[in-house]
Every structure is written in C-alpha cells, then in structure tokens.
Amino acid sequence: MRLKLRILLLICLVAIKIHAQWNPISGGYNYSGNIGIGSTMTSLSGALHVNGINASGWSYFSGNVNGAGNPLNIPGLAFGWNKSGGAGESLIVYNTSLGVYPKLSFNSFNGTTFSEEMTLVGGKLGIGINNPQEKLHVANGAVMASDPTFNSINVKIDGTSVPIIKFTRWTGGGSEQHNAFVGQFYNPAAGSEYSLGFGTGRSYTGVQNEYTNRMCILTNGAVGIGTTTPPEKLTVQGNIQVPLLSSIGYLQSTDKFVHNGNTLGNYSLGWINDLSNSGAPTAIFSGFGGIKLITGSQSRLIIDQSGKIGINTTTPDAQLSVKGQIHAQEVKVDLNGAVAPDYVFEPTYKLSPLDSIKTYIDKNKHLPEVPSAKEMEKNGVKLGEMNMLLLKKIEELTLYVIELKKVTEKQTTEIENLKSKR
Numbered sequence: 001m002r003l004k005l006r007i008l009l010l011i012c013l014v015a016i017k018i019h020a021q022w023n024p025i026s027g028g029y030n031y032s033g034n035i036g037i038g039s040t041m042t043s044l045s046g047a048l049h050v051n052g053i054n055a056s057g058w059s060y061f062s063g064n065v066n067g068a069g070n071p072l073n074i075p076g077l078a079f080g081w082n083k084s085g086g087a088g089e090s091l092i093v094y095n096t097s098l099g100v101y102p103k104l105s106f107n108s109f110n111g112t113t114f115s116e117e118m119t120l121v122g123g124k125l126g127i128g129i130n131n132p133q134e135k136l137h138v139a140n141g142a143v144m145a146s147d148p149t150f151n152s153i154n155v156k157i158d159g160t161s162v163p164i165i166k167f168t169r170w171t172g173g174g175s176e177q178h179n180a181f182v183g184q185f186y187n188p189a190a191g192s193e194y195s196l197g198f199g200t201g202r203s204y205t206g207v208q209n210e211y212t213n214r215m216c217i218l219t220n221g222a223v224g225i226g227t228t229t230p231p232e233k234l235t236v237q238g239n240i241q242v243p244l245l246s247s248i249g250y251l252q253s254t255d256k257f258v259h260n261g262n263t264l265g266n267y268s269l270g271w272i273n274d275l276s277n278s279g280a281p282t283a284i285f286s287g288f289g290g291i292k293l294i295t296g297s298q299s300r301l302i303i304d305q306s307g308k309i310g311i312n313t314t315t316p317d318a319q320l321s322v323k324g325q326i327h328a329q330e331v332k333v334d335l336n337g338a339v340a341p342d343y344v345f346e347p348t349y350k351l352s353p354l355d356s357i358k359t360y361i362d363k364n365k366h367l368p369e370v371p372s373a374k375e376m377e378k379n380g381v382k383l384g385e386m387n388m389l390l391l392k393k394i395e396e397l398t399l400y401v402i403e404l405k406k407v408t409e410k411q412t413t414e415i416e417n418l419k420s421k422r
Contacts, residue, residue, distance in 0.1 A: 105130070162186065162194060168208040175206035185213065189229050193219050197228075244271050244281050255288075333384045341392035344399065351399050367393060 106118040119126040126132030129139035142158040156166040164183025171178060179201045187195040195218050201211030216228045224230030226237030242248055245262070247270025255266045260275040266288040274282035285291060293301040302310045310316030312323040343349060357368065366372050369389060371379070 158183075166208070170206075175204060177203040177206055177208055177210070179203060179208055179211045181211055185216075187216070187218070187228055190218055195219065195228065242270055244273070246270055247284070249286070259284075331383075333387070335384055335388070339388075341388060341395055344392055344395040351396060351403075354400065369393075 104120040105116050107114045107116050116130050117127070119130045119132065121130075121132065124132040124135055124137065126137045127139070128141055129137055138157075142156050144154050144156045146154040154168060156168075158164050158166060162184040164181055164185070166183075167180040169178050170176070181197070181199045183197065184194045185197045187193050187197075195216045197213045198215040199211040199213045203210035213228060215223070215225050216230070217223050218230065222230040222233055222235070224235045224237070227235055247265060247268040249265035249268025249270070256263055257266060258264075260272075262272040262274070264270070264272070264284060264286055266286055268284070268286050271281045271283050274284075276282075288305070290305050291303045292299055299314050300312060302314055302316070304310070304316060308316040308319055308321065310321045310323075313321050315321075344351075352368070360368050364372070370393070371381075
C-alpha cells in the first residue's frame with residue numbers, strides 16, 4: 001500500500017513539473033494544446049511557439065520575434081535573429097499567402113521597422129524589389145563579379161542611373177587601372193537621347209570609372225567611331241586602315257575572282273601584292289559593272305564593264321573617249337600592224353597623172369583617198385590612218401616635184417641650146 005502511494009505521489013510531482021515547464025501561463029492553465037519553448041513566453045499562438053520562431057503547423061505565423069511584437073502578421077514560416085538587440089535584427093519569412101507562388105523573403109530590422117531586402121517568388125529573385133520581373137532583378141543598385149584572387153579585376157552591372165556594364169583590371173603595378181564600359185549614356189548633342197556607348201580608358205590613380213566613349217550607336221541605328229553625333233549609318237572621326245591583302249567590299253566571300261594570284265571581290269577596295277608590280281603594294285578598286293568618278297554632280301570619268309574609258313562622256317565608243325581638248329607634250333601612236341607608205345617609192349608604183357587628180361578635185365573638192373569634211377565630222381579622224389595617208393600624199397607630192405624638176409631641167413637645157421645657136 002505504501003508503495004502504491006509513493007508511485008502515485010511521484011507521478012503527480014512529475015506532472016506538476018512538466019506543466020510548469022511547458023505551460024508558464026500566469027493566472028491559469030493553457031488548454032489549447034499548444035507547446036511553448038522559451039523562458040519569456042507570455043502567450044502561445046501556434047501549435048509550436050519557440051521564442052523567436054512562431055508557427056502553426058508550418059502554415060501560420062503569429063506572436064513575437066525575439067521578444068518584439070509580431071512585425072509582419074502574415075501566414076508563413078518565420079525565422080528571426082537578433083544580433084545586438086533592437087537594430088540589427090533580421091527575419092526570413094516563407095509566405096504562403098500569395099496564391100499560386102509561395103514567397104521567400106529576407107528582411108532587415110533597424111530597430112523600428114522591417115525592410116524587405118531580397119525576395120524569391122515564382123522562381124524569380126529580386127534584390128531591392130519585392131516583385132521581380134526576371135530570373136534576377138536588382139533594383140536601385142549594381143551587381144559586381146570579381147576575380148577570386150584579385151578583387152580589382154571585376155565586372156560591374158550598374159542600373160542606378162542608366163544601364164551600364166563596367167569592366168576594370170588592375171595591371172599589378174602601382175595604381176594603374178585599365179577600364180572599359182558598355183551601356184547607355186545621356187547624349188544631349190544627338191537630340192537629348194540615351195545612346196549606346198562603348199568606352200575604354202586608363203587610370204594611373206586607381207580610378208575605376210575613368211574612360212572615354214570610343215564608339216556609340218544612336219537610337220536611329222547610326223554608328224559613330226570617335227564621334228557621338230554620327231550623321232550617317234557609319235561615321236568615323238579619324239583614319240581607317242585596311243591591312244595588306246585585305247579589302248572593303250560587298251559580298252566578298254561569295255562574289256569574287258582571282259587576279260594575278262590574289263582573290264578579290266567583284267566590288268571592293270584594297271591593296272595587294274600584284275605580280276605585275278614587284279615594288280610596293282598595288283591599290284585595287286573593283287566594280288563589276290564599271291567605275292565612275294563624279295565632281296560637281298557631273299560624271300567626269302567612267303570605266304565601263306568592257307574596259308572602255310570615257311572622259312566627260314558616259315558612252316565611250318573606244319578604249320579612250322574624250323569629249324573635250326587634250327593637252328600633251330607628246331602623243332605616241334602605235335601603228336598596230338599598219339604599213340608605212342614607203343611603197344610609193346618603189347619603181348612599180350603607179351603615180352596617178354596630175355590631170356586625173358585635177359579632175360577628181362574639181363568634182364569632189366578633196367584629194368583622192370582622203371575623207372571629205374562631212375565624213376570627218378560624222379566619223380571623226382583616226383590619227384594613225386590619217387597620218388599614214390598624209391605621209392603617202394607627201395611622198396606622192398615629192399615624186400611629182402621630182403618629175404617636175406626633171407621637166408624643168410630639160411626645158412632649161414633646150415633653151416640654153418637655142419640661145420647658143422643665135
């Protein structure tokens with residue numbers, strides 16, 4: 001009997017001790033079935049209430065965080081930390097009240113209010129924004145990626161004013177910093193627009209933002225190199241170098257030909273080592289349909305597809321057609337197979353009688369074999385043929401003079417004989 005009383009007394013003492021640890025509610029008992037852990041608990045608002053963590057079946061948040069009042073009062077699971085009491089507290093909340101997507105938020109506490117610093121919702125992470133629009137959305141701040149060894153080698157994505165990506169690298173010597181950027185910049189000279197810029201720079205004082213805009217693209221698509229106000233699709237302020245064996249052109253990879261061992265584009269400008277010129281590189285200008293030079297809005301010189309050259313004419317009918325005067329110190333004409341009229345002095349050559357020539361001139365008003373004035377105006381004069389024809393007439397005229405001299409000498413002799421007989 002005494003043993004039974006002792007066992008019953010022991011059970012009562014244990015029950016009283018358990019009740020004292022798990023239900024420290026002043027003024028009565030807690031019949032809600034909730035369990036509280038923590039020496040400063042004054043109320044139990046969830047199935048499990050731990051000082052600093054408050055949940056009800058992992059779906060309901062209520063009560064206190066680190067002894068403070070409930071700061072958010074939203075359904076979810078919360079974890080709170082107090083670094084130094086008051087300011088410095090932080091809070092992570094898994095919120096299930098947003099409908100389709102649950103929300104995981106990371107909050108900071110300044111002693112008065114909580115601020116949502118980072119949010120994960122619907123597979124999108126937001127930093128500085130609670131409704132991220134993309135997989136990673138940073139608002140009012142920058143993102144930096146640094147080299148694991150040298151933190152001065154980094155890439156910085158900055159969206160605080162205008163979107164820009166900055167690159168910088170420390171050279172390892174002194175404070176020399178090599179910088180670059182790509183991003184938008186305010187361009188008032190181009191109509192107060194935000195243009196896309198590409199820049200590089202070098203700082204000797206460790207400044208990572210020291211660079212100069214090298215190339216820009218306006219909102220209308222115009223590209224400027226060395227200028228931020230390109231008036232055309234491509235404007236270059238400075239020199240352009242095309243290396244040897246390279247060229248500028250259209251469809252060079254497919255529309256091409258081989259010339260003296262060099263593959264060239266049918267529409268290109270460049271420099272080549274030409275087999276026909278063993279000296280310096282040769283400039284080439286290729287236009288499959290022809291080449292035209294214009295000044296004063298007028299065509300001055302053309303080379304057509306067949307290779308004919310026209311000066312002040314767009315319809316050259318010979319290898320060189322010139323509409324206008326030619327001033328030269330000397331002109332050399334190749335006869336191209338024509339025979340000089342030395343055959344006139346051969347004994348077998350038949351010299352036309354002067355009487356027949358006079359008859360022809362009286363009728364036609366020009367020498368035999370020589371084109372008339374109308375024919376020359378219509379067809380022009382071929383210098384090679386005309387010079388040979390004029391030379392032939394001079395040689396014939398020489399023969400006539402020689403023949404006339406013979407007659408004159410004979411007549412002079414006869415006259416002298418007659419005088420001596422008197």
